[in-house]
Amino acid sequence: MSAQAPAFWRKRGLPARLLFPLALLFGVLARRRRRRARVQTLPVPVIVVGNIAVGGSGKTPVVQWLVAQLRAAGYCPGIVSRGHGARIKGVATVPGNGDAALYGDEPVLLAASCACPLVIGRDRPAAARELLRQHPECDVIVADDGMQHYRLGRELEIAVLDPLTLGNGWLLPAGPLREPLARLREVDLVLAHGALDAGLQAAIGSVPVFSMRLRGEILRSLRDPQHSVTLESWRGRRVHAVAGIGRPQRFFAQLEAAGLEVLRHPFPDHHDFKAQDLVFSEPAPILMTAKDAVKCSAFAPDDSWEFPVQAQIGSGAAERILEKLRNGRTTA
CATH class of the missing domain: 3.40.50 (Rossmann fold)
Structure with a gap:
């Protein structure tokens, strides 16, 4: 839980x-x-x-x-989502490079990773109709x-x-x-x-x-998304693990199972991260989930990494x- x-x-x-x-x-x-x-x-x-x-x-x-x-x-799929935490009210189309503070963390992550039309709205039928209006090819x-x-x-x-x-x-x-x-x-x-x-x-x-x-094999730099390393290559390293998701324990346990020494930093689901949330007294790389990375990339310290996972x-x-x-x- x-x-x-x-x-x-x-x-x-x-x-x-x-x-x-x-x-x-x-x-x-x-x-x-x-x-x-x-x-x-x-x-x-x-x-x-x-x-x-x-x-x-x-x-x-x-x-x-x-x-x-x-x-x-x-x-040709499209996605509709509630847009939990979005500041935009009503129905809105989420761009792939959208601001998570405006559209919500999960919609922005899905729009970027799935590269398909995505519309948010508490009224799901209205969101779906808007999606089809804008993208009749779906x-x-x-x-x-x-x-x-x-x-x-x-x-x-x-x-x-x-x-x-x-x-x-x-x-x-x-x-x-x-x-x-x-x-x-x-x-x-x-x-x-x-x-x-x-x-x-x-x-x-x-x-x-x-x-x-859920399986992940790479760590991707938030400062340079083209730069990645394998999770296996970090075996034995001490890291700060940050997670503002529904079950942060799963994220921490996954890193520990890969042999990392994890300093756990759980936050509430959909947490609105600020720069000070990523300031720790002990210097070490910061690892976070993909959902958190879309909110933290603008202000995360240099040694910050995203751990994307895929469903098998x-x-x-x-x-x-x-x-x-x-x-x-x-x-x-």
């Missing part, structure tokens, strides 16, 4: 039990909102990438992977973090699941879930970090599950997605 998540979300202790009546109310209101949603269907298929829990599950690398798979199959839309935005019609849903983010398995505010575990039975496929226990497998039912891991998805997931797009809903 996120380092900023309430500790009581991890178990069903007294604080969670006291909030459980509110979780029941949250569930009732969520179901009512879903039933009353006026679904807006678009002229092109929509693929939703999302999760059921608060906190980072690796959706951004999955969107990057999915866009690459779609493009390789001959599609024949499929990927909705980043859109599982709970039911007004946006969708052809296919992909749930990204990290069991460590599920905590006590209760709905907000008693636990970290946006929707109950049973919601996973309704998606088209699940991409899961690590093995699932019997309880989770039962909750998912017959929905196909594909393994997922189990065999068969891309084929299932493409089958659904071409032939309609697949059978489990």
